[in-house]
Amino acid sequence: MRDPLLLLLLTIPTVLSDYCGEHKVPFGMEVHKNGNVNILCSRPNCHEKKYAECPERATATSCPSNSSWVGGVTQHADGGLRLMCCEYDLLPIYSTVQYEKLTIRPGEYFEGDEQMDGDTVTAFDLIGNIDQVTDSNGNYSYNLLIYRYHCGNIPDTPPSWYMKKQWPYWE
Template sequence: MRRLFLPTVTLILLLILQTTVTRADYCGEHKVPFGMEVHKNGNVNILCSRPNCHEKKYAECPERATSTSCSTNSSWVGGVTQHSDGGLRLMCCEYDLLPVYSTIQYQKLQIRRGEYFEGDEQMDGDTVISFDLIGDIEQIKEPDGNFSYNLLIYRYHCGNIPDTPPAWYMKKQWPYWDKEQ
């Protein structure tokens, strides 16, 4: 009995030690990432907002952050997951018309530990006419072992957003029943 107990305890301890700790930060279904902060301890947070023209935006986001890059010109970062080793995974939200309604504001805006970026909103009275959002985050390991991040920032122009959602958006909402059946 004693021999069986010791390997079981050892196995349980090994499983507990191998479990990776992760931190996740998501904008949610109705917000966009307008900023990012890197705390002095290396933890990453994204800052989210819902500009008043956002209700006309129709994006498709996955359930989890699994990508290392949101490399298409039709995606933005909808969330991040940071593992205990500092590795970053991104949730890439797709919006086919992003290249039509936005322009690149910053190609590689670098932020390091203890720094942050906060995008701009341009207003016309009480109405947002354009805002900045994070299109991609590139993680770079520095020689000292810390990470820095290059951000791709889009300036989104609200005035050109379509008033009705694309057909694919309506079909992906749950529950979806085909009205023609």
């Protein structure tokens, strides 16, 4: 007689997730030799002025918008990667593309740069998109879109759409 618990565990698909949370941004990515993906998160000192809207879970295969960054990843047992795309309408205004197609393979990692003025971060890199690529042998690699975010250009007050999404909101 087979153990029913073992049978149940074998039929449940494995899912690995990694999220930056509400107060951090993805500045790096690590692909382990076994293919597991981790994103590296940070909270630059100018982050409190950033107003992004993130979904509850990672369901997208790509973040194609120029106003989004990767706020989290979910990797399924079959190796498929899903992204949580956080929207920030002003990202195209306050950032520039640093790398359009930076390739990361198993056993490699990317860590973005921070530009400093004394103890203050003036600009930092963040991951705008991750495209999963499969070669002819079935191996995965990842192409990253990296933005350089310029902190000095961030507005001091939140955009009006952000304030309307806060509860309670009255006109």
